[in-house]
Amino acid sequence: MNDKLITFIKDKYSTQEFIPLHVPSFTAKEKEYVSSTIDSTFVSSVGKFVDLFEKKIEGYTKTPKAVATVNGTAALHTALYMAGVRHGDLVITQALTFVATCNALYHMGAKPIFVDISMDSLGLCPIALEEYLEENAYLDMDGVCKKKGTNESIKAVVPMHTFGHPVDLDKILRICSVWNLTLVEDAAESLGSFYKGIHTGTIGEFGALSFNGNKIITTGGGGMVLCGSESIGAHTKHVTTTAKIPHPYEFYHDEPGFNFRLPNINAALGCAQMESLDTFLIQKRNLANDYESFFKGSDYIFVKEPNYAKSNYWLNAVICPSVEARETMLQETNNANVMTRPVWKLMHRLPMFQNCYRGHLKNSEWIEAHLVNLPSTPIDKVYGS
Incomplete structure (x- = not known):
C-alpha cells in the first residue's frame, strides 16, 4: 500500500523531489x-487593503461584519472576549484540535472542558456535548450555566471544523440555546466550507478564520473575526485596535484594546489570494476525489x-x-520525501492542559491513533476523478 501511495502522490505532483504537506500558491x-503597499508606504495597520480584504471576506462568507486580525489565534481570542468569556470561566471545546484553540483560552485566563468528537466530522460531537452537560452542569437561578461541584461558570462552546469539515451545527446550536451558552466557531481551517449552504463561522455568534501560510489562502500571518451583526462588528473592530476615539490629534482610549490589527501589506496578499480561492477549492476537491x-x-x-x-478539503x-x-x-512516506503527519496530540495530553475537565474521549483517542494527513497543496491542473 505505502509504495503505491508514494508513487500515486509523486505522480500527482509530477516530481520526485520533496513533497510538503501544504504550501501556498501564488x-x-x-x-x-x-x-503597491510598499510604494504607498502604508504597510502597517492603515491602508486600503485591510478594508478591502474585510469586504471580500464579508462578501464571500455573507457575514455582516468581518474584522481582520494579525493571526487566527488573535481572531479567536477576540471572538471569545466579545462573547463575554473572562478570567476563570470555562469553555467547552474538543481535545482533538490544534493547540491555538486552547492557547487563546489560556491567555484569557479561561479553562477548556474537553468533549469528544463525532466520527462523521472529526469535530465536536453534539451527543457527547449534551451528555456532558446533563451529567456535569446545571442552570442557576439567573440562568447561568454552572459546573456541578465547583459552581464555575461555563460561558461558551467552541467547535473546531477539523481539516475544513463542518461540525453538525444545528444540533450544537440547539444545545447551546437550552444551556444559555454562546457558540463561537473555530473556523480557522474552513474558509470555503459550508454547512447546509451556510458558510462556517457565520452560524455562531462569532467565528474565527486563519490565514496562516499553510491555510487554503494566506496573508503570511493573519486572521478574521466573523461577527453576527454590524454593530457588534464595529465594537469588535474597536477592541482589536488600541480602542482610540477618533480625533485629529488627541489620544483618548475608552477601553482596553488588543492591538491585534492586520498590517496592510498582509491584507494586500490576502486580497490577491481571494481572487484564486474558487480555483483552489476546485483543485482541492479534485485531489480529494482522487485520494x-x-x-x-x-x-x-x-x-x-x-x-x-460541503468541505474545502483543506487537509x-x-x-x-x-x-x-x-x-x-x-x-515510509516521510522516508520517501513525501510529507505526511499524524493528527495533533490530544490537548489533555499536553502538560498545560492535562488537569482540565473532560468527558470520555474514546473517538478522539481512536482517531489520534489511526489518522494520517496527506499532502494537500492545490494542484494547478485538473486531474481525472
Whole structure:
C-alpha cells in the first residue's frame, strides 16, 4: 500500500523531489498588490487593503461584519472576549484540535472542558456535548450555566471544523440555546466550507478564520473575526485596535484594546489570494476525489465531508486499519520525501492542559491513533476523478 501511495502522490505532483504537506500558491497578483503597499508606504495597520480584504471576506462568507486580525489565534481570542468569556470561566471545546484553540483560552485566563468528537466530522460531537452537560452542569437561578461541584461558570462552546469539515451545527446550536451558552466557531481551517449552504463561522455568534501560510489562502500571518451583526462588528473592530476615539490629534482610549490589527501589506496578499480561492477549492476537491478513489476497496478509509456539508478539503486525511499501519505509513512516506503527519496530540495530553475537565474521549483517542494527513497543496491542473 505505502509504495503505491508514494508513487500515486509523486505522480500527482509530477516530481520526485520533496513533497510538503501544504504550501501556498501564488500568482503575479500577490507581487503586484504587495508592491503597491510598499510604494504607498502604508504597510502597517492603515491602508486600503485591510478594508478591502474585510469586504471580500464579508462578501464571500455573507457575514455582516468581518474584522481582520494579525493571526487566527488573535481572531479567536477576540471572538471569545466579545462573547463575554473572562478570567476563570470555562469553555467547552474538543481535545482533538490544534493547540491555538486552547492557547487563546489560556491567555484569557479561561479553562477548556474537553468533549469528544463525532466520527462523521472529526469535530465536536453534539451527543457527547449534551451528555456532558446533563451529567456535569446545571442552570442557576439567573440562568447561568454552572459546573456541578465547583459552581464555575461555563460561558461558551467552541467547535473546531477539523481539516475544513463542518461540525453538525444545528444540533450544537440547539444545545447551546437550552444551556444559555454562546457558540463561537473555530473556523480557522474552513474558509470555503459550508454547512447546509451556510458558510462556517457565520452560524455562531462569532467565528474565527486563519490565514496562516499553510491555510487554503494566506496573508503570511493573519486572521478574521466573523461577527453576527454590524454593530457588534464595529465594537469588535474597536477592541482589536488600541480602542482610540477618533480625533485629529488627541489620544483618548475608552477601553482596553488588543492591538491585534492586520498590517496592510498582509491584507494586500490576502486580497490577491481571494481572487484564486474558487480555483483552489476546485483543485482541492479534485485531489480529494482522487485520494478517495485510490483508497477505495482497501482497509484504509479516506475522510470525506459529512453528508450535510460541503468541505474545502483543506487537509486530506486517511484512517489506517491499525496503529501499526499508521506508524508504517508515516515512516515510509516521510522516508520517501513525501510529507505526511499524524493528527495533533490530544490537548489533555499536553502538560498545560492535562488537569482540565473532560468527558470520555474514546473517538478522539481512536482517531489520534489511526489518522494520517496527506499532502494537500492545490494542484494547478485538473486531474481525472
